Amino acid sequence: MKKSNKPLPPLANGQLWMTDKGYIQIWHIGKRLIDYKTMKQPGKKAVRTQATGIDTLQEYLKGQKAVLVHASSA
Numbered sequence: 001m002k003k004s005n006k007p008l009p010p011l012a013n014g015q016l017w018m019t020d021k022g023y024i025q026i027w028h029i030g031k032r033l034i035d036y037k038t039m040k041q042p043g044k045k046a047v048r049t050q051a052t053g054i055d056t057l058q059e060y061l062k063g064q065k066a067v068l069v070h071a072s073s074a
Helices: 054-063
Strands: 016-019 022-029 033-039 049-053 067-070
Touching (some): 022 054, 033 054, 049 054
Antiparallel strands (some): 016 022, 016 067, 022 033, 033 049
16 A cells, blocks of 8 residues: 655635545644644634644644635735
8 A cells, every 4th residue: 555645735714624534624824833723614703712733733734634614806
């Protein structure tokens, strides 16, 4: 099996990523931290916003083989 080392596109506000466990929407990117929302289905309003390091989220998305569903409209 061939392992892909293709880098993820740069993270941006408004992106929606799909993983096996659900969806992650990028809410706000700071200098070192990123705010994001996790949800089972896209478009849910009542979801909790969480924060983590940018590098941590990038590694998680790579590990989960996340797919960019919707790019930022900015």
